[in-house]
Amino acid sequence: MVSAKQTSDFDLDTVRADFPVLSRKVHGEQLSYLDNASSSQVPNAVIEREIKYLSEEHSNVHRGVHTLSQIATNEFERARESVRAFINAAEAKECIFVRGCTEGINLVANGYGRKFINEGDEILVSQMEHHANIVPWQMIAEQRGARIRVIPMNENGELIIDEYENLLNERTRMVAVAHVSNALGTVNPIREVIATAHKFGIPVCVDGAQAVPHFRVDVRDLDADFYAFSGHKMFAPTGSGVVYGKQEWLEKMDPWQGGGSMIRYVTFEKTRYAGLPEKFEAGTPAIESQIGLGAAIDYLNSIDLDAAFAWEHELLGYATEKLSAIEGVRIIGTAKNKASVLSFTIEGVHPHDIGTILDQQGIAIRAGHHCAQPVMQFFGIPATARASFAFYNTKEEADRLAEAIEKVIQVFG
Numbered sequence: 036m037v038s039a040k041q042t043s044d045f046d047l048d049t050v051r052a053d054f055p056v057l058s059r060k061v062h063g064e065q066l067s068y069l070d071n072a073s074s075s076q077v078p079n080a081v082i083e084r085e086i087k088y089l090s091e092e093h094s095n096v097h098r099g100v101h102t103l104s105q106i107a108t109n110e111f112e113r114a115r116e117s118v119r120a121f122i123n124a125a126e127a128k129e130c131i132f133v134r135g136c137t138e139g140i141n142l143v144a145n146g147y148g149r150k151f152i153n154e155g156d157e158i159l160v161s162q163m164e165h166h167a168n169i170v171p172w173q174m175i176a177e178q179r180g181a182r183i184r185v186i187p188m189n190e191n192g193e194l195i196i197d198e199y200e201n202l203l204n205e206r207t208r209m210v211a212v213a214h215v216s217n218a219l220g221t222v223n224p225i226r227e228v229i230a231t232a233h234k235f236g237i238p239v240c241v242d243g244a245q246a247v248p249h250f251r252v253d254v255r256d257l258d259a260d261f262y263a264f265s266g267h268k269m270f271a272p273t274g275s276g277v278v279y280g281k282q283e284w285l286e287k288m289d290p291w292q293g294g295g296s297m298i299r300y301v302t303f304e305k306t307r308y309a310g311l312p313e314k315f316e317a318g319t320p321a322i323e324s325q326i327g328l329g330a331a332i333d334y335l336n337s338i339d340l341d342a343a344f345a346w347e348h349e350l351l352g353y354a355t356e357k358l359s360a361i362e363g364v365r366i367i368g369t370a371k372n373k374a375s376v377l378s379f380t381i382e383g384v385h386p387h388d389i390g391t392i393l394d395q396q397g398i399a400i401r402a403g404h405h406c407a408q409p410v411m412q413f414f415g416i417p418a419t420a421r422a423s424f425a426f427y428n429t430k431e432e433a434d435r436l437a438e439a440i441e442k443v444i445q446v447f448g
């Protein structure tokens with residue numbers, strides 16, 4: 036997961052200067068932005084690309100013969116090619132543009148489910164999924180008369196692989212698992228999960244929202260059938276996102292939304308659909324956001340990304356050690372293999388109070404169930420406080436976090 040790169044190669048100050056919001060103050064204090072698992076910040080390169088697009092190039096894509104429409108179409112498709120290269124998909128048309136990870140999973144659940152899931156079939160999801168990788172499957176299961184079965188996890192927040200293998204059978208039609216848990220930070224052995232499902236001929240839909248921003252993802256190396264992620268968690272604007280699907284699956288699936296741009300020919304009797312990727316991109320897409328996603332990938336390619344990822348991983352280890360040393364703090368999610376996320380509770384203090392007190396000091400963390408209520412149910416807690424790191428975070432910020440938590444304990448303790 037982490038490259039052998041030296042983190043000392045990484046020029047943290049230069050990278051921080053690329054993200055203008057990081058220098059602002061909140062409540063008169065220097066901002067420490069530790070809520071990257073919810074949404075990451077955007078670098079100047081992306082902001083400038085958006086301004087250029089909106090002030091010089093904007094038009095609708097796909098349809099026009101005029102110059103602006105051709106420029107917009109070219110830039111939109113160039114962003115798709117950047118995505119393809121970044122995740123090493125075989126073909127750009129396998130990268131469907133969607134509003135985000137949620138829409139991507141809904142596309143797969145509907146497009147695949149309506150065609151291949153039937154009465155009595157089973158869909159496996161894991162106990163640590165984000166609601167985005169549970170609810171769409173529940174909805175399609177209800178429509179199709181299928182049932183959801185759950186891959187359990189252990190007290191550290193790691194999937195129990197033996198139990199997973201036992202759940203696979205001839206009725207299983209889909210395995211839907213996160214690459215990285217947003218509530219726990221667990222990095223799942225997704226390659227192994229996929230290889231095992233493939234032994235039974237079962238496709239796997241990977242929720243990659245928390246993976247793509249934190250280490251290199253190669254969809255062909257993983258042999259993922261579907262892989263969904265959001266632009267706004269990887270330094271791009273909201274409204275951008277991708278669901279990768281293997282061409283052979285995407286071609287067999289029907290579209291899940293109908294409308295303009297996804298057709299070849301329409302009569303009132305019958306419509307013939309367009310080819311990939313248009314078949315799955317009904318209506319006007321989030322053009323400037325997807326172009327912004329392309330710019331975010333160009334930005335990631337312009338920095339020493341392996342060193343950046345290695346730095347972030349070192350920082351997670353550093354912060355984990357600091358918080359573990361504080362009496363009264365319980366770390367939720369202690370898997371051996373983790374990325375970015377540090378969830379915790381403080382004895383006797385509600386996570387929302389922790390979040391509010393930290394905000395007064397300029398420290399942005401999240402408190403809540405993180406759209407993963409089954410995880411909270413498993414640990415028997417209503418919520419956690421969650422700090423989540425990106426490569427632009429610093430050890431000073433981790434120190435500030437630890438000091439602020441100590442203060443919370445003094446006040447409430």
Ligand SMILES: *Cc1c(COP(=O)(O)O)cnc(C)c1O
Pocket residue numbers: 072073134135136137138165167168213215216217242244245265267
């Ligand atoms: C954020 C997140 C999602 C949902 O992403 P949206 O951008 O809200 O569509 C799904 N899964 C995981 C693991 C996430 O962290």
